[in-house]
Amino acid sequence: xxxxxxxxxxxxxxxxxxxxxxxxxxxxxxxxxxxxNNWKEELLIxxxxxxxxxxxxxxxxxxxxxDSEVVARLLIESQIKFKALTVKHKKGTNYNDTSYADRxxxxxxxxxxxxxxxxxHFFTKGIEKYIAQGYRSTNIYHYxxxxxxxxxxxxxxxxxxxxxxxxxxTVEDQICLKMNPSYILGMEWCRNNNAGHNLWFFHSSPELYxxxxxxxxxxxxxxxxxxxxxxxxxxxxxxxxxxxHWPEMIxxxxxxxxxxxxxxxxxxxxxxxxxxxxxxxxxFIPVSMMKQNLGVE
Amino acid sequence: xxxxxxxxxxxIDGKFIMSYKHITRELQSxxxxxxxxxxxxxxxxxxxxxxxxxxxxDSEVVALSFIKNKIPFIGIIFQHESGTNYYDIVYAHDFCKKYQVNHLxxxxxxxEFFTTGIEKYISQGYQSDTIGKYMQMFIFETVEKLGGxxxxxxxxxxxxxxxxxxxxxxxxxxxxxxxxxxxxxxxxHLYFFEHNPEIYASYYKEPLVDLMLKNPDYFRSNYENKSTxxxxxxxxxxPEMRRRPKFNGYEGIDNVRIQSNVKLRGMFPHIQPNWVPxxxxxxxxxx
Numbered sequence: 001x002x003x004x005x006x007x008x009x010x011x012x013x014x015x016x017x018x019x020x021x022x023x024x025x026x027x028x029x030x031x032x033x034x035x036x037n038n039w040k041e042e043l044l045i046x047x048x049x050x051x052x053x054x055x056x057x058x059x060x061x062x063x064x065x066x067d068s069e070v071v072a073r074l075l076i077e078s079q080i081k082f083k084a085l086t087v088k089h090k091k092g093t094n095y096n097d098t099s100y101a102d103r104x105x106x107x108x109x110x111x112x113x114x115x116x117x118x119x120x121h122f123f124t125k126g127i128e129k130y131i132a133q134g135y136r137s138t139n140i141y142h143y144x145x146x147x148x149x150x151x152x153x154x155x156x157x158x159x160x161x162x163x164x165x166x167x168x169x170t171v172e173d174q175i176c177l178k179m180n181p182s183y184i185l186g187m188e189w190c191r192n193n194n195a196g197h198n199l200w201f202f203h204s205s206p207e208l209y210x211x212x213x214x215x216x217x218x219x220x221x222x223x224x225x226x227x228x229x230x231x232x233x234x235x236x237x238x239x240x241x242x243x244x245h246w247p248e249m250i251x252x253x254x255x256x257x258x259x260x261x262x263x264x265x266x267x268x269x270x271x272x273x274x275x276x277x278x279x280x281x282x283x284f285i286p287v288s289m290m291k292q293n294l295g296v297e
Numbered sequence: 298x299x300x301x302x303x304x305x306x307x308x309i310d311g312k313f314i315m316s317y318k319h320i321t322r323e324l325q326s327x328x329x330x331x332x333x334x335x336x337x338x339x340x341x342x343x344x345x346x347x348x349x350x351x352x353x354x355d356s357e358v359v360a361l362s363f364i365k366n367k368i369p370f371i372g373i374i375f376q377h378e379s380g381t382n383y384y385d386i387v388y389a390h391d392f393c394k395k396y397q398v399n400h401l402x403x404x405x406x407x408x409e410f411f412t413t414g415i416e417k418y419i420s421q422g423y424q425s426d427t428i429g430k431y432m433q434m435f436i437f438e439t440v441e442k443l444g445g446x447x448x449x450x451x452x453x454x455x456x457x458x459x460x461x462x463x464x465x466x467x468x469x470x471x472x473x474x475x476x477x478x479x480x481x482x483x484x485x486h487l488y489f490f491e492h493n494p495e496i497y498a499s500y501y502k503e504p505l506v507d508l509m510l511k512n513p514d515y516f517r518s519n520y521e522n523k524s525t526x527x528x529x530x531x532x533x534x535x536p537e538m539r540r541r542p543k544f545n546g547y548e549g550i551d552n553v554r555i556q557s558n559v560k561l562r563g564m565f566p567h568i569q570p571n572w573v574p575x576x577x578x579x580x581x582x583x584x
Contacts, residue, residue, distance in 0.1 A: 220508050227529060229536035236529050240515060247517030253542045 001050060001198055003206045004029045004293075008181045011279070021281040025181050029293035032206045036296075040245060042211040046204035047074040054196065056158040058082040059113070061148050061199065063257055064100035066242050066249060067162030071201050073246055076108060082160070084112040085152060087144065089119040093260035100252055115151055122147070123265050135189065137182035138273045138280050140266055141256070145186040145199055153195050161199030166212060167235045168221075169284065170228040176284035206294050213291065215241060222287060303491045306472055313469045313571050317581040320494045324584070327503055328534040330496040331362045337493065338486055339368040344446040346370040349436055350389035350400070351546055352382075354531045354538060355450035357392055359489055361535055364396055371445070372400035375436065377407035381549030388541055403439055410435070411553050418477070419564070425473045426568040428547075428557045433474040437485045452488025453500060455524050458513040459572045468571030498582045501575075503530050510575055 009024045016024060036042065051058065060075065062068045062084040075082050086101045088094060098114075105112035117126075127143040135146060145161070152159035168175050190197050202208065212218060217237055221227045227237075234254035243249060258266045274280075291297040306315040325333065339346065348363065350356045350372045363370045374389050376382065393400040406414075415431040425431060433449060440447035454465045474487050491497050500506060505526050509515040532538060547554040562568070 216508055216512075217505070220504055221529075224504075224533065226533040226536060230532070230540065232540050234540070236525050239525050240509070243518045244512070244514045247514065249518065251518060 001046075001053065001205070002187060002200060002203050003209060004203065006184050006187070008184065013279075016279045021283050024279070025179070025283045027179055027283065027285055029209065029290050030206045031293065031295040032210055034207060036207045036210040036214065039208075039211040039215055039241075042205070042208045043070075043074050044078060046201065046208050047071070047078050047080065050160065050198055050201070050204065051075075051078070051080045054158040056156060058160050059085045059152045059155065059157040061152075061159060061161040062086050062101040062104070062112070063162075064094075064097040064102075064252075065162070065255065065257075066239065066252070067165055067202070069100070069104055069162075069249060070242055070246065071160065071162040072104060072108070072110065073249070082110070083157075084110050085115060085148065085159075086112060087115050087117055087148060089261070090116050091119065093119055094255075094257040096259070097255040097257040100250065103250075113155075117147070119261055120265055123261070123269055127269075135185050136277045136280060137185050138270055138277055139180070139182050140269055140273070141258070142182050142185040146189050149186055149189055149193075149195065149197055149199070152197065153193065159197035159199055160201065162201050164200035164202035164204075165235060165238050166202070166209065167231070167238075168228045168287065169231045170225040171284045173225050175222055175225050175228055175287045177287065177290060179283045179285060181280045181283075209290070210294055210296050212241075213287075213296070217241060303488075303493055303497055306475075308469065315467045315471075315571075315573070317497070317578055318494045319581065319583040320498050322495060324495055324499045324502055326534075327499050327530060328362075330499040331358060332366055334489065334492045334496045335359065335362040335366055335368055338446075338448065338489075339363075339366075342446040342484065344444060347373040347401070347440045347443065347445040347447045349447060349449045350374050350386070350392065351450075352385040352388035352390075352541075353450075353544065353546075354528065354541070355453070355490070356389070357538055358531050358535055359448065359450050360392065360396070360398065361538070364398075370398075372398045373436075373440065373447070374400060374402050375405050375432075376402050377549070378404045379407060381407055382546045384549070385544040385546045388539065391539075401443075405435075407550055408553060411550065411557050415557070423473045423477055424469075424565045424568065426470050426558065426562045426565055428554060428561070430470070430473045433487060434477045437474070437477065437481075437483060437487075440485060441481065441483050447485040448489055449485075449487050450489045452491035452497075453524065453527055454497075454575075454578075456510070456516040456575065457572070458516040461513050462572075463510055463513050463516050463575045464572035465575065465578065466570040467573045468569060470568045470570070494582055498579075498584045500530075501579060501582070501584055505530060 005028045007026045011019065011024060060068060060072055060082050062072060084101060084105050086098050088098050123140045127140060130143050130146050137143060149159050166177060169178050186199050217240055221237055243251065288297060304315055304317045348356060348360055348370045350360065372389065372393050374386050376386055411428050415428060418431045418434050423434065436449060437447050456463050456465060478485060486492060509526055532540065
């Protein structure tokens with residue numbers, strides 16, 4: 001249930017430098033097939049559709065961020081049973097982030113399964129296992145996604161996650177979405193393992209995309225590319241929108257969960273990964289093109 | 298009745314009353330009004346300007362405006378001696394280095410100041426329910442001794458929905474530092490973004506703010522003073538500004554802050570929020 005098709009041509013090192021990322025990596029958003037409801041209704045439709053797509057117990061990967069908490073709130077609102085799965089660093093280096101997940105689960109009587117990892121070992125040596133299997137990413141978070149998929153698969157469950165929100169960037173005065181071939185790693189893992197997990201809830205349907213693009217705030221911001229110049233991964237408009245819809249949700253700083261291992265582990269490892277996989281470059285897709293694909297332009 | 302360039306306030310029969318002045322000219326965009334305000338402050342003083350740089354985007358925006366308008370200034374950074382606010386002020390250090398801004402670092406014994414140090418101001422009659430206000434007094438006192446004119450970059454509206462109405466808190470807690478300025482006959486600038494009706498009103502006219510003010514749902518959970526819309530607006534006009542998390546500078550001494558604030562609220566229970574509807578403020582401003 002991912003609302004786009006993708007194709008990455010993994011060309012040999014002797015060939016790819018002569019090509020543009022646009023030629024090697026293609027994303028085609030699926031067109032809208034029905035009337036688009038408001039965003040909240042589309043979220044609820046998506047969560048119901050996901051729930052109906054599986055007989056397995058649902059494990060929601062909760063990092064402590066607002067994306068996964070929104071998905072948890074949708075599950076609760078829809079009376080869909082689920083367990084939470086939270087990956088915690090043994091040395092407590094992501095505690096700032098995961099403490100929000102702990103608190104949410106406690107307050108809402110959600111069974112929470114905590115999985116401990118030795119962050120230093122996993123992100124320096126553990127990821128090699130996946131690389132040897134052909135999964136290539138320049139972002140260590142994607143290997144963590146594979147670990148979560150594998151863990152939940154072993155538990156006999158269905159993995160659900162709150163990734164996939166739209167983050168905008170202005171490139172040459174045009175507002176775009178950023179995609180990277182690394183992004184599809186987990187989707188490839190699911191395909192290769194014949195496993196129907198969905199860690200990318202916000203990519204669930206074209207109608208969900210449209211309803212987000214139709215929100216007042218998003219519409220206003222998309223009229224002015226200045227809002228997204230030098231943007232980084234933290235989407236401020238998303239925070240505004242989530243808290244508008246769930247005012248009871250605790251406000252928190254955007255955390256990646258890597259803040260405390262950023263300097264010593266994440267930065268050096270990702271520098272090395274970028275050297276190993278230089279072909280995995282960012283693809284910027286204009287929002288206007290996305291809308292065209294969706295059939296709403 | 299106390300008069301500032303942007304608002305009047307008085308405390309009559311136990312009730313705090315504050316009113317905004319009407320705009321007197323056509324509004325310009327937020328960035329232009331910031332430039333106008335920088336120039337107005339620079340033209341109003343012969344003293345060296347000390348811009349208080351916390352590491353946040355508010356002071357950085359004003360610093361960028363000063364640089365753009367070639368207004369000489371000195372950055373002043375208050376650094377906790379134990380390094381407990383370094384994660385925040387590091388942005389100010391980096392900024393001063395990048396733009397070669399002449400700056401002064403004042404080391405503060407933070408544990409001492411925020412527990413016993415503030416008592417000096419309390420004994421002088423300044424009542425606040427948060428330690429931040431005493432820090433403001435300390436900043437002004439420091440710059441006063443240096444013979445300068447200080448700027449602290451506060452004053453932008455932080456919206457909260459109260460009883461389904463979008464409001465801002467403009468109560469007694471807002472003015473103790475203004476009282477300090479008055480009593481010491483000192484001219485410094487505490488609320489840069491409220492310096493004049495036009496800069497204040499232009500914020501309300503920003504398209505994002507204008508849109509959000511139409512729906513109280515946007516501000517139902519804004520109790521933590523995290524004004525996301527302000528961040529987006531600042532970055533829209535100053536895209537070159539480094540993006541950063543929102544800090545209050547007290548995260549490293551949160552226990553001290555919480556304990557001291559609890560004590561202050563116990564000492565001054567009459568300091569309560571005074572929620573003023575935005576519709577009323579806009580009426581007063583004439584927008």
